[in-house]
Amino acid sequence: MKMKVQFAGATLVAQTLLVLLAAAPASPSARAQALPAADAAPASTGFALPTTLGTLQYAVSASQSYDWGYYTNSGVTGSANISGDLAYLSSSKQHPFSMVLNGGHAFGEFKQPAYSYAGLSASQVANIGRWNFVLSDSVNYLPGTAAAGLSGVPGVGDLNINPVQVSGDTSQGTLTNFSNRISNNAAASLSRQLTGRTALTASGSYSILHFLDSGTGSTTQSGAGLDSHGATGQGAITHTISPRSSFGASYSYSRYTYPNDHFGLPASGFVSQTVGAQYSYRVTRKLGISMSAGPEWSTITNVPNSNATSVFVDASATYTGKTTTTALSFVRGTNNGYGVTAGSFSNSLVFTVSRTFAEAWGVSASSAYTQSSSLTAPTLPSFSSKTYVESAQVSRAILRNLSAFASYAFENQSSSGASAIDVFNGRSQILGFGITYSPAAKHLGHP
Secondary structure, three states, X not given: OHHHHHHHOOOHHHHHHHHHHHHOOOOHHHHHHHOOXXXXXXXXXXXXXXXXXXXXXXXXXXXXXXXXXXXXXXXXXXXXXXXXXXXXXXXXXXXXXXXXXXXXXXXXXXXXXXXXXXXXXXXXXEEEOOEEEEEEXXXXXXXXXXXXXXXXXXXXXXXOOOOHHHHOOOOOOOOEOOOOEEEEEEEEEEEEEOOOOEEEEEEEEEEEEEEOOOOOOOOOOOOOOOOEEEEEEEEEEEEEEEOOEXXXXXXXXXXXXXOOXXXXXOOOOEEXXXXXXXXXXXXXXXXXXXXXXXXXXXXXXXXXXXXXXXXXXXXXXXXXXXXXXXXXXXXXXXXXXXXXXXXXXXXXXXXXXXXXXXXXEEEEEEEEEEEEEEOOOOOOOOEEEEEEEEEEXXXXXXXXXXXXXXXEEEEXXXXXXXXXXXXXXXXXXXXXXXXXXXXXXXXXXXX
């Protein structure tokens, strides 16, 4: 009876969204009345990144989500959500600039806390003669580990945007309970065409992970996490064999440090070095594959007998068609530990797909699996986790600029050992539905 009372008291937002979803026309004749003619621009099925130079795209969404098993809670929680997305692609062919901004607020219900989230990614490219320069930065504010979609928050309607397209992140982190954090990754690269087919590239990046709710004296402090700083430098040489294929070699050096050593974990940092061979091949105009692999050496600083040798892999396959976009990636190697432990070695497999049907329907799905374990050393506590995140979303155009969506996400994680944060253990299911207003792209200039 108590459960019925809670659902009966759902917000007006939820009731309105259900009416709109039910009102979407189902018969062919009804669709012809509700949607624009076939020779006009296609109706919107949600936010999309701009593909034409000199355009601005934006969207505003209102949604309702319910969570079973939220942050290990055995009951049902929920939230009414307001979110927005904005993307810009400059008109310059020689020096293009791109930016993606997203954010929102969840009004907690049924004992779920309210929270906000935001993300900003920007990139500037400059082509000067045979030189190519790229500056980029990506910053995110989240209440937990990113799980799915552009924002990383399940149930808010942005599953159709692959985060790899925006931030380049191809792995799924270890899920944590409520833990506000800010992450930032700034990168710069330059490349030089030595010959018509051979290019030399150098790049560097600096990353920060900072938890806003500090805790002391515990290895499982809820609401806190292990801050980290990371710096990476890389050099590579690539040679084009044919218009379809290229190969190369690379070397990278990474160093991670942990400034807030107040969890009882020796977290001085670690160093990782890799030497890899690279290969990419364009199977068709729409399908491409790439792979980089080689030995990796890691050493925990100031810890004797902590040297370890392994194999790193970064492989991906992408398909981009008129109505379908698919990506599959596998990443194996060291990382900052996601705020859970002072460095970890992970195997992560991520698959995403997005497709539109009959101009009015959009379907998106993602599947991610990650196995992580802490770097081994005789004097350090061990930690390991297995993470599964499965998500799906269906969108339906109602009017030219208005669409409705329904989404479902399933999360399952098991972990063991000592961690620096309250790690999620168990299963969680998130059901979300909402409406999105996303008008046609605004043209702000000419190429």
